[in-house]
Amino acid sequence: MSIESVEKVPSLVRLFLSFLKLGATAFGGPAMIAYIRRMVVEHKKWMDDASFRDGVAFCQMVPGATAMQSAAYVGLRVRGVSGAAASFIGFGLPAFLVMMILSALYVQTRNLPVVISAFNGLQAMIVSIVANAAITFGRTSMKTWKAAAIAIVAGILFGFGVNPFLVILLAAIAGIVLYIKQPNPPVVIASKRITTTRPTLIIIAAVILGFVILFFANPGLFNLAALMVRVDLFAFGGGFTSVPLMFNEVVNVNSWMDSPTFLNGIALGQVTPGPIVITATFIGFLLYGPFGGTIATLAVFMPSFLIVVGIAPYFDKLRAFSYFNKAVSGILSSFVGLLVAVTVLFALKVPWDFIRALIAIATFVALWFKVEVYWVVIAGIAISIFFL
Secondary structure (H helix, E strand, O other): OOOOOOOOOOOHHHHHHHHHHHHOOOOOHHHHHHHHHHHHHHHOOOOOHHHHHHHHHHHHHOEOOHHHHHHHHHHHHHHHHHHHHHHHHHHHHHHHHHHHHHHHHHHHHOOOHHHHHHHHHHHHHHHHHHHHHHHHHHHHHOOOHHHHHHHHHHHHHHHOOOOHHHHHHHHHHHHHHHOOOOOOOOOOOOOOOOOOHHHHHHHHHHHHHHHHHHHHHOHHHHHHHHHHHHHHHHOEOOHHHHHHHHHHHHHHHOOOOOHHHHHHHHHHHHOOOOOHHHHHHHHHHHHHHHHHHHHHHHHHHHHHHHHHHHHHHHHHHHHHOHHHHHHHHHHHHHHHHHHHHHHHHHHHHOOOOHHHHHHHHHHHHHHHOOOOHHHHHHHHHHHHHHHO
C-alpha cells in the first residue's frame, strides 16, 4: 500500500464539510463506499483508485463500521490523523444527530397508538432485514465446507446461549486450524508510510482517562461505554455483525431493555443515515438520556477510528501475517451463523399474525430485488399504521 502524495490537499474544513454532506445521505451502510469513491477519486481527485481500493480492503479486514472507516482512511491519506478525524466525524455526525432526535421522539411518543402500530410492523420487518443481511454476508463468506462448518457451529453455540464474543474467539482459532495450509495473498510492501504512532497514543491516553473518569463518576455509563467498545472491536465485516453482539449484551446479559424495544432501536437505525451500529445512540439515550446517547456513540465508534489511524499505515505487514488472515476468515464465517441465529431469536419475539407475516415477506422480497432499505422501511411504516 503506497502512501504517496495526492493531487489535491483539501483543508480540514473542506474535508469535514464534504463528508458531512455525504453522511447526510449515507443510507445503505457499506453501499456508501461506492459514493465515497466517486467523491474522492472521480470528482475531487484527492487520491487514486488503487490507493482507495487498498484502503477499502483494509477496512473490510478489520473490525468496525466499514463505510465510516473508509471515510477516516481517506482523511488519513490526504491530511494525516487530523484529516481522518475531520472526515470520520463529518461522515458520522448526521447519523448521530438524527438518531438523537428520533430517540427523543420515541421516548415521548412510544405509547401513542399510531407509534405502537408503526413499530409493530417494523419489528416484523427487522426479522427480514437481518435475514437478508445473513444471506448477503453468506454469499461472500460461504465458499467452502470449512466456512459452512464454522458458521453452523457458531449459530448453534449462540442459540444455546454461549456468549457471542467467545464464539468469535473460537471461530478465529478454528480459522487458523482449518486454513493452516491456505497460502497468503501476495503483498506489496509500501515504500513510504504516514507516521501516526504519537497521535494515536495521545488519543488512546485521552480515551483511557475518559474511562477512568466515567468509572468513578457513573459506573453505569462506564459499563455502557465498555460494552460498546467491545462490540466495535469484535464487529468484523461491517455494522450488521454488531447486531448479535449488541442484542446479547443489552437484552440477555444486562437486561437493560426488552427484545421489542431493542428491535425498535434497530428499526430506527434503518431510517437513519450511517451504519446500523448507530443503534448504540438509541440504547444510550434510553438508558441515560442525551449524555448517555453521546457516550455510547463515542464508545462504539472510537475503536473503528483508532484502528484506522493506528494500523492502516502498516496494513501491508498485517496482511502478510498468515495467522491474521486465517483468523479473519474464521471470524467472518462465524458471523453468518450468528446472524442466522439472531434472525431466529428476533422472529420468536414477534407476535406473528397475517399482516405481520405479509409485511415480513414483502420486506424480504423488496430487499432481494435491491430496493433501498429506507424506502422499504418507510413503506412498511405506512402499511403498519394503516393495518396494525
